[in-house]
Amino acid sequence: MTRVFSGIQPTGEPHIGNYFGAMRNYVRLGEQYGQNAIYCIVDLHAPTNPLAYDPAQLSRLTFEMALANMAVGLDPQKVLFFVQSQVREHSELSWLFTVSTPVGELERMTQYKDKAGKLESIPAGLLMYPVLMAADILLYKADTVPVGEDQTQHIELAREIARRFNHSYGDTFPEPKAVLEQGALRVPGMDGHGKMGKSKGESSTLGLLESMDSIWTKLRVAPTDPARVRRTDPGNPEICLVFDYHKLFSDDQTVLEVADGCRTAGIGCIDCKKRLMVGIERELTPIQARAAELRQRPGTVLDGLHYGAEQARAIAAPVMEEVRGKMGFLNRG
Numbered sequence: 001m002t003r004v005f006s007g008i009q010p011t012g013e014p015h016i017g018n019y020f021g022a023m024r025n026y027v028r029l030g031e032q033y034g035q036n037a038i039y040c041i042v043d044l045h046a047p048t049n050p051l052a053y054d055p056a057q058l059s060r061l062t063f064e065m066a067l068a069n070m071a072v073g074l075d076p077q078k079v080l081f082f083v084q085s086q087v088r089e090h091s092e093l094s095w096l097f098t099v100s101t102p103v104g105e106l107e108r109m110t111q112y113k114d115k116a117g118k119l120e121s122i123p124a125g126l127l128m129y130p131v132l133m134a135a136d137i138l139l140y141k142a143d144t145v146p147v148g149e150d151q152t153q154h155i156e157l158a159r160e161i162a163r164r165f166n167h168s169y170g171d172t173f174p175e176p177k178a179v180l181e182q183g184a185l186r187v188p189g190m191d192g193h194g195k196m197g198k199s200k201g202e203s204s205t206l207g208l209l210e211s212m213d214s215i216w217t218k219l220r221v222a223p224t225d226p227a228r229v230r231r232t233d234p235g236n237p238e239i240c241l242v243f244d245y246h247k248l249f250s251d252d253q254t255v256l257e258v259a260d261g262c263r264t265a266g267i268g269c270i271d272c273k274k275r276l277m278v279g280i281e282r283e284l285t286p287i288q289a290r291a292a293e294l295r296q297r298p299g300t301v302l303d304g305l306h307y308g309a310e311q312a313r314a315i316a317a318p319v320m321e322e323v324r325g326k327m328g329f330l331n332r333g
């Protein structure tokens, strides 16, 4: 039986990297697997990075992230959708994995190295972050994990944690596999440097729920092929950020036309960006309309999450019983 699990952090506004790299995939797999598709707003991960965490904002961002996923099409009545901190077993299993995970394996994680490199004092939680991720997935014995490419190393570690546990205590967990959205492995940020990321600040991201005016303000000045100094210079779409976004938002015909227009200097960068706006508007407007509608009835979002947490606990509790038993803890009776 396939069981899907994925998580998304409430550390900022959801952006089009999250959308194309992960959220769309959640909906697609949700349609296929129903209640065996489990999605979680992973708020316990948020405080591990002091640069991205503000206690005054956490509950709002958690709510907004839930709302955005529902606006994209996640239906808490059909899939299992909840907030991580409302299911205590995540923390417990995370600790039980922590006790036997070698520190050296955690120190090798590239995301850890990137984030730790920006901090004067490194919280232990940042190092343990992928252990909590493994607990998230394995608590539900999930085997399929839709994520962007930046998470594949963490999923590899989750496999290792599952293997180690099975070896020590007998066959218990599946070895989960990452499922990548091939066209959107690593959506680049607006600044043209690296991937789009929630914690990199709003100038680098195109928000899923951002107004078209604000998106255009950013897009208008976004870098293109630096060799195209004048309108009449031919360009290379393959090194242009705007063309990367065309491949996500525009239809095949438009993608071909702008690529050709760029190479032959038949289209200027501003016109190319205006054509991109057509695709962006087509894709995001219905999502934003659903988000606005859901915002009018916050109870629907909160009730959906509450219902999801109850169902998640019903799956998690017997798995924890099994784990405690295998590890030798005294039965509560």
Ligand code: TYM
Pocket (backbone or CB within 6 Å): 005, 006, 007, 008, 009, 010, 017, 018, 019, 020, 021, 022, 023, 042, 045, 132, 133, 134, 136, 137, 145, 146, 147, 148, 149, 150, 151, 184, 185, 186, 187, 188, 195, 196, 197
């Ligand atoms: P997070 O919140 O950073 O991102 C959520 C999902 O969006 C994907 N993503 C991207 N995909 C393509 N291009 C981008 N620019 C881009 N930016 C983000 C991420 O790969 C991710 O799939 N550690 C996870 C959250 C997590 C989790 C889990 C995931 C916690 N527990 C268990 C899977 C299973 C994270 O920080 O995602």
